[in-house]
Amino acid sequence: MLDALYANRFKPEALLEKSIEGFSDPIQFDEVLGKKPLPLAAYIEHLRHDSMGDYTAEKTGKIRIAGRFMGQRGPFAKLQDAYGQVQLYIQKGGIGEDEASIQKTDELVKLLDIGDYIGVTGTLFATQTGEITLHVDELIFLSKALKPLPIVKRDKQGNVYDAFTDPEQRYRQRYVDLTVNPQFKEIFIKRSNIIRSMRRFFDEQGWLEVETPILQPIHGGAAARPFKTHHNTLDMPLYMRIANELYLKRLIVGGFDGVYEIGKMFRNEGMDRTHNPEFTSMEIYVAYKDYIWMMQMVEQLLESIAREVNGSPEVTYQGNTINFEGPYERLSMYESIKKYTDIDISEMDEQEIRALCKTWHLEVDESMGRGKLIDEIFGEKVEHHLIQPTYITDYPLEMTPLAKKHRSKPGLVERFELFVNGKEIANAYSELNDPIDQRERFEDQLKLAERGDEEAMALDEDFLRALEYGMPPTSGLGIGIDRLTMLLTDQHSIQEVLFFPQMRPEGH
RNA sequence: GAUUCCGUAGCUCAGCUGGUAGAGCAAUACACUUUUAAUGUAUGGGCCCUGGGUUCGAAUCCCAGCGGAAUCACCA
Numbered sequence A: 001m002l003d004a005l006y007a008n009r010f011k012p013e014a015l016l017e018k019s020i021e022g023f024s025d026p027i028q029f030d031e032v033l034g035k036k037p038l039p040l041a042a043y044i045e046h047l048r049h050d051s052m053g054d055y056t057a058e059k060t061g062k063i064r065i066a067g068r069f070m071g072q073r074g075p076f077a078k079l080q081d082a083y084g085q086v087q088l089y090i091q092k093g094g095i096g097e098d099e100a101s102i103q104k105t106d107e108l109v110k111l112l113d114i115g116d117y118i119g120v121t122g123t124l125f126a127t128q129t130g131e132i133t134l135h136v137d138e139l140i141f142l143s144k145a146l147k148p149l150p151i152v153k154r155d156k157q158g159n160v161y162d163a164f165t166d167p168e169q170r171y172r173q174r175y176v177d178l179t180v181n182p183q184f185k186e187i188f189i190k191r192s193n194i195i196r197s198m199r200r201f202f203d204e205q206g207w208l209e210v211e212t213p214i215l216q217p218i219h220g221g222a223a224a225r226p227f228k229t230h231h232n233t234l235d236m237p238l239y240m241r242i243a244n245e246l247y248l249k250r251l252i253v254g255g256f257d258g259v260y261e262i263g264k265m266f267r268n269e270g271m272d273r274t275h276n277p278e279f280t281s282m283e284i285y286v287a288y289k290d291y292i293w294m295m296q297m298v299e300q301l302l303e304s305i306a307r308e309v310n311g312s313p314e315v316t317y318q319g320n321t322i323n324f325e326g327p328y329e330r331l332s333m334y335e336s337i338k339k340y341t342d343i344d345i346s347e348m349d350e351q352e353i354r355a356l357c358k359t360w361h362l363e364v365d366e367s368m369g370r371g372k373l374i375d376e377i378f379g380e381k382v383e384h385h386l387i388q389p390t391y392i393t394d395y396p397l398e399m400t401p402l403a404k405k406h407r408s409k410p411g412l413v414e415r416f417e418l419f420v421n422g423k424e425i426a427n428a429y430s431e432l433n434d435p436i437d438q439r440e441r442f443e444d445q446l447k448l449a450e451r452g453d454e455e456a457m458a459l460d461e462d463f464l465r466a467l468e469y470g471m472p473p474t475s476g477l478g479i480g481i482d483r484l485t486m487l488l489t490d491q492h493s494i495q496e497v498l499f500f501p502q503m504r505p506e507g508h
Numbered sequence B: 001g002a003u004u005c006c007g008u009a010g011c012u013c014a015g016c017u018g019g020u021a022g023a024g025c026a027a028u029a030c031a032c033u034u035u036u037a038a039u040g041u042a043u044g045g046g047c048c049c050u051g052g053g054u055u056c057g058a059a060u061c062c063c064a065g066c067g068g069a070a071u072c073a074c075c076a
Helices: A004-010 A012-024 A040-050 A099-111 A167-172 A174-180 A182-204 A245-253 A291-310 A333-341 A350-359 A370-381 A435-450 A461-468 A481-489
Strands: A063-073 A076-081 A084-089 A117-126 A132-143 A228-231 A236-240 A258-266 A278-287 A314-317 A320-323 A329-332 A390-396 A412-420 A423-430 A474-480
Touching (some): A063 A132, A084 A117, A167 A174, A174 A182, A182 A258, A182 A481, A278 A291, A278 A481, A291 A412, A291 A474, A291 A481, A314 A481, A333 A370, A350 A370, A370 A390
Parallel strands (some): A084 A132
Antiparallel strands (some): A063 A117, A423 A474
């Protein structure tokens, strides 16, 4: 049952009567300037810059567009399509073939509400104030907005009135946010451009985009708590993937030179402004390469994305200017700790490092191995200093069960993480391809699990079997797409780069 | 999970030390057929998040719950 608001707004009998032509003879939107449908707002922008006002009817001909009616002031109305807003001139008593149709159109215009979809045909002209405007000579009703949109107004100084800003409503009703807040819509367009740009970069190298299982019997490849589900026919538990690394490596074993996957990962952990339970990652594995090669590849990749998406390798993020031009600073894990604390821990054993942590009042417990302790120090003392893109390399072996041992530094692995603005955005290894070593590393993880480390990695026998058939030397990389998007769009919160961030259900 | 702040009209918000609701925009009607957020006049519109408590009386004070935000914890 419609309440008073909607009954008042819908005026069903009246509208049906006025709009019958629109339903029976659906408008066909012409192809104009090779674009269909015509992005009129973009076209007008083009005319402003390139044609110096040559937007006469002779030049542009009749134009038909469709979109949302977004308010009226006298004979001037706004029509909004996917690309922006265009002013319409709707002259009372001036639209129609004969008296009857003129009257009908006038009545239809009076019944329009903000948000209604209409289609119009007309010619362009410039008003006294110079705004390029569509002089409407045909108008049909297409679809009704029963609920009123919150209308945001902006003046010439850029002041915003009556903004639709409540984050809860913006996220829950993203369709409204996208309709009335073009600045937030832009973020999502940019996100799409980032992914397209990345995909093109990889495709140009000849690497293959693949898809691997999201439902996995063993949740391998990372350390995190999974979402668990159940398959009825097989009557077995399945896990939503926390990573796809072990599957992509199986494909390298299968003979591909380079494979990558862009997709959702799922981690059953806390939510905050940089974590959502499902998030998008890009993982790539390239055969016959190592992590040194990968560092240089990442520099080229990020610089080219930044240039393509923002027009410059420099971006401003929360007041910091970040430059994605390579090469980036490279510091080993130990060097970085030495640089920011003046203490060299490279020769210390687990007990000494634990003692050091205690003098700094870091939260440590007996379940933490040497690797975790070092990670704790790094997170507390170093991470926040790394504003410009910086590679941290050569991690302690215990922290990284899937990376290859360092070619010259005992106890370390060939790994780097890329930090930007104090946050990790990429992680890469020279991949461990020795099945015997890999089995030992998994067994070390089991020991950590026995000590109470809930994130220790599970052993995957089939993955070991794949390695036993032989895997070429390979370098692998993962990039968090959401965090990269946050950086390139200057957003503080992951929710602003996800169309539908996870929320608690609305309850009453 | 902890702490702090917030929840009032479709939207943005005001409601002081308790006396049962206000503005602007949006909506409706009429007039105006024009401009560049905002024409005028009039009108309608509220389980003041939910449930308890204190009180003669609660949007306001107290408790619990629900939802959101920030910070912290967690998070390779």
